[in-house]
Structure formats: C-alpha cells, structure tokens
Amino acid sequence: MEIRMEKKGLFTIAGVSVSTTLEDTKTNSTISKLMNDFFENRVSELAGIMSGKGGFGMFIDPPNYNPTTDEFQWIAGVEVNSHGELPEDFVRKTIPAHTYAVITYTGHVAGLGEAYNHFYQTWLPNSSYELADSFGFEYTDESFKGTNATDNVVELYFPVKKK
Secondary structure, X not given: OOEEEEEXXXXXXXXXXXXXXXXXXXXXXXXXXXXHHHHHHHHHHOOOEOOOOOEEEEEEOOOOOOOOOOOEEEEEEXXXXXXXXXXXXXEEEEEOOEEEEEEEEEEOHHHHHHHHHHHHHHHHHHOOEEEOOOEEXXXXXXXXXXXXXXXXXXXXXXXXXXX
C-alpha cells in the first residue's frame, strides 16, 4: 500500500457520533450502522453543508489509547461551515491544519482494517514520522456506492509530523 503526504488546512465537520471499541465494531457493526444511518437518513437535517464534498468517518482516540480495550469516539459527518445551528444530537468538530499520511484504499469496507494495520504496524514505525494528534479520518467522495460494494475508494488520513 502506497502512502502519500498531503497538507490540509483547517476545516469543520458535523454529524452524529458513537463511543465504541474495536471489538464492539467487529461484533455489532457499530460504525457501519452509524455511517449508513447518517448518510441514508440524517444528513439532510444539517444546514451549511459544503457543496460538492463527500463524507467523513472520523475517529478520536483517548490519551494513551489501547486498541484492545479502550473506547474511542467515531463521527459520521460531512464538511460544514464552522457556524450554524445543529440538530440536538449532532456534534461539530473543527479539524486543525496538519500534514497527513494518506492511504487510498479500494475494495469492500470490511477490508479497511488491513489498511489501518499497514499504517500503524508497518509504515509508521519504519518512517521518519510520528503521530501528530489523536484522531484520523476516512474520506469518501460522491462515488461511494454503499457498504456492500466491493470497489469503493476510501482515503484514510492520519495526522503526522517529523520525528
């Protein structure tokens, strides 16, 4: 898997969130269910959506995150302008400017774990970079065909800085 570096400025997403664990997500499809519900039923409730943009799945890890046991926050969202009212159960997250290591993954969403493993277990320890923050996100454009498609393109963004 190839990784490219990309700089992105500050932007804001809004959507719905859940606290979950990797085990819960594997067993109960927690993230897939949240993503499907948001993009099929809830996204229309948002005002101020940036036109021509795709969707985001963002993870926010707690300090000293242990992927085997710890909960993390997942946000299913879209890019919005930074102000405006949100429906009661929605969240807004402003993402600071960063340099990102980006993996472009093509396939069924069930295989995304392999891309995450490649980043964390192979690329990051052998690179001249380290994590710059405790979040990352998946981005899909308007061509995303749903969670059952086998040829979706998903870009994974990890904020990094030089060691």
